[in-house]
Amino acid sequence: MENHDGAILLEEAARLDAADPLARYRGLFIGTDTDLSYLDGNSLGRPLKRTPRDITTFIEEDWGGRLIRGWDEEWLDLPHAIGDQLGRAVLGAAPGQTVIADSTTVVLYKLIRAALAAVADPARTEIVLDTDNFPTDRYLVEGIAREEGLTLRWIEADPASGVTVDQVRDATGPATAVVLLSHVAYRSGFLADLPGITEAAHSVGALVVWDxxxxxxxVELDLDGANVDFAAGCTYKYLNGGPGSPAFAYVNRRHLPGLKQPIWGWMGRKDAFEMAAGYEPAPGIRSFLSGTPAIFGMLAMRGTLDLIEEAGMAAIREKSLKLTAYAVQLFEAWLEPAGVELASPREPELRGSHITLDHPAFRNVTAALWEQDVIPDFRAPHGIRVGLSPLSTSFAELFRGMAAIRDQLRR
Ligand SMILES: Cc1ncc(COP(=O)(O)O)c(C=O)c1O
Ligand SMILES: Nc1c(O)cccc1C(=O)C[C@H](N)C(=O)O
Known part of the structure; x- marks a missing residue:
C-alpha cells in the first residue's frame, strides 16, 4: 500500500517537473545535476553557474583593469542601479527608492530610526512588533526603545499562523509611532497581509517598516501600490547574492526629502568627494548610504535579477505555491501519520515559500539528513524548515528530501 502510494507521489513529482514552465532555470544553478536535495534556499540560495565568470571578469577587467577609476566609472552608482533593478523586478518600486547597503540588521536599524524621526510626534511613544519576529528585529527594537526612551508593544503571534490585520488594529493607536513586521514569517512561512496591515497602521497615523x-x-510585491513607508530585506536567500551579500533598503519617495537616518557617513553626503565640513545629506535615496558600498558582494545578485525579470514574479509565485502544496501533500501522506505537526498555514495563499514541520526528534534527524546530502534547516525547539526556491528547486528534489525525512524518522 505504502509502496503504491510512494509510486503515485513520485509520478506526481515527475508530472509536476514536466509541466513546470520554469524547469529550465534549475540547470542554470551550480550543483543541480546531483542527487543532493537542497531545501534551505531560504537561508542561503544556490549560486548561479554564471557567477564565477561574472566575478572573474570583474576582478580581471573592472577591478584589475580600471583600478580606482572604477569608482567614478561605475561603482559609485551600483548601489542604486542594482536597487532600481530590484525595485522593478521584485519589489514593485519605481526608480530612486531602493538601494543596496549594509547588512539587513544595520539597514533595519537605520530605517526604524528614520521612521521614528519622520513621525516626530512626542505623543507617539510605542513601537509595535510581534513575538515571533526574527531575532534581529526583536533585539534591534529593544535597543532602539532603550536609546529613544520608547515602549514596545508586543503582538502575540501564533507561530503557525502569524500576525493579522485585526491584531495590528488592536495593538495600534494614537501612541503608536512605528510598526515593524516580517512579511513572510521566518519560522512558519505565514504570509502577512501587507497592504491591509500598512493601511491599518496608516489609519492611526503610524508608519510601517517591513522586513x-x-x-x-x-512572493509578488507592490510596495508603491500598497503605499509602504520603509522596507528592508536580504539578498542571499531567493536572490542568490551569496553568503553575507548586502541587504536592500526601500524608502517610499514621500519620505525621501529630509530623510533622517542615524549613521552619517561620507558616502551618504552630498558631493562626497568635496570632503567638506559638516554633514549634508545627498539628495534622494543616496542619503541612506553611510560608508563605502560593498561592491564585490553585489555582483552575484545581478544574475538572479536578470532571471527574475525574464521569468516574472507572477510565474515564480505560481511555482512556489505548487512546491509548498506538494510539500504539504507529502507531509500528509508520510509524516502526519508519524506524529509530525505542520507549523505553517494549511491555506496555500497564506504561505510564503517554505513550511515548517515539528517533531521532538527533528534536531537529531536534521543532523543525520545533512550527512546524507539532504539539507533542510533546523529551527529550535524542534522544527525542520523546508525551503523551496522556485527557480532552482525541482519537485523530484523535494520528493527525495521529504522521503529522506520520513525514512530517518523511522530509524
Ligand atoms: C526575517 C529576517 N530578518 C533579518 C535576517 C538577518 O539579517 P542579517 O542579514 O543582518 O543577518 C534574517 C536572516 O538572517 C531574516 O530571516
Ligand atoms: N543569515 C544567516 C547566516 O549568516 C547564517 C546562517 C543562517 C542565516 C539565515 O539567513 C537565517 C535565516 N534568515 C532564517 O530565517 O533563519
Missing part, C-alpha cells in the same frame, strides 16, 4: 527577507524573490 522582506523571506519574501523578496519568492
Amino acid at each position: 522582506l527577507c523571506h519574501s523578496a524573490g519568492s
Whole structure:
C-alpha cells in the first residue's frame, strides 16, 4: 500500500517537473545535476553557474583593469542601479527608492530610526512588533526603545499562523509611532497581509517598516501600490547574492526629502568627494548610504535579477505555491501519520515559500539528513524548515528530501 502510494507521489513529482514552465532555470544553478536535495534556499540560495565568470571578469577587467577609476566609472552608482533593478523586478518600486547597503540588521536599524524621526510626534511613544519576529528585529527594537526612551508593544503571534490585520488594529493607536513586521514569517512561512496591515497602521497615523527577507524573490510585491513607508530585506536567500551579500533598503519617495537616518557617513553626503565640513545629506535615496558600498558582494545578485525579470514574479509565485502544496501533500501522506505537526498555514495563499514541520526528534534527524546530502534547516525547539526556491528547486528534489525525512524518522 505504502509502496503504491510512494509510486503515485513520485509520478506526481515527475508530472509536476514536466509541466513546470520554469524547469529550465534549475540547470542554470551550480550543483543541480546531483542527487543532493537542497531545501534551505531560504537561508542561503544556490549560486548561479554564471557567477564565477561574472566575478572573474570583474576582478580581471573592472577591478584589475580600471583600478580606482572604477569608482567614478561605475561603482559609485551600483548601489542604486542594482536597487532600481530590484525595485522593478521584485519589489514593485519605481526608480530612486531602493538601494543596496549594509547588512539587513544595520539597514533595519537605520530605517526604524528614520521612521521614528519622520513621525516626530512626542505623543507617539510605542513601537509595535510581534513575538515571533526574527531575532534581529526583536533585539534591534529593544535597543532602539532603550536609546529613544520608547515602549514596545508586543503582538502575540501564533507561530503557525502569524500576525493579522485585526491584531495590528488592536495593538495600534494614537501612541503608536512605528510598526515593524516580517512579511513572510521566518519560522512558519505565514504570509502577512501587507497592504491591509500598512493601511491599518496608516489609519492611526503610524508608519510601517517591513522586513522582506523571506519574501523578496519568492512572493509578488507592490510596495508603491500598497503605499509602504520603509522596507528592508536580504539578498542571499531567493536572490542568490551569496553568503553575507548586502541587504536592500526601500524608502517610499514621500519620505525621501529630509530623510533622517542615524549613521552619517561620507558616502551618504552630498558631493562626497568635496570632503567638506559638516554633514549634508545627498539628495534622494543616496542619503541612506553611510560608508563605502560593498561592491564585490553585489555582483552575484545581478544574475538572479536578470532571471527574475525574464521569468516574472507572477510565474515564480505560481511555482512556489505548487512546491509548498506538494510539500504539504507529502507531509500528509508520510509524516502526519508519524506524529509530525505542520507549523505553517494549511491555506496555500497564506504561505510564503517554505513550511515548517515539528517533531521532538527533528534536531537529531536534521543532523543525520545533512550527512546524507539532504539539507533542510533546523529551527529550535524542534522544527525542520523546508525551503523551496522556485527557480532552482525541482519537485523530484523535494520528493527525495521529504522521503529522506520520513525514512530517518523511522530509524
Ligand atoms: C526575517 C529576517 N530578518 C533579518 C535576517 C538577518 O539579517 P542579517 O542579514 O543582518 O543577518 C534574517 C536572516 O538572517 C531574516 O530571516
Ligand atoms: N543569515 C544567516 C547566516 O549568516 C547564517 C546562517 C543562517 C542565516 C539565515 O539567513 C537565517 C535565516 N534568515 C532564517 O530565517 O533563519
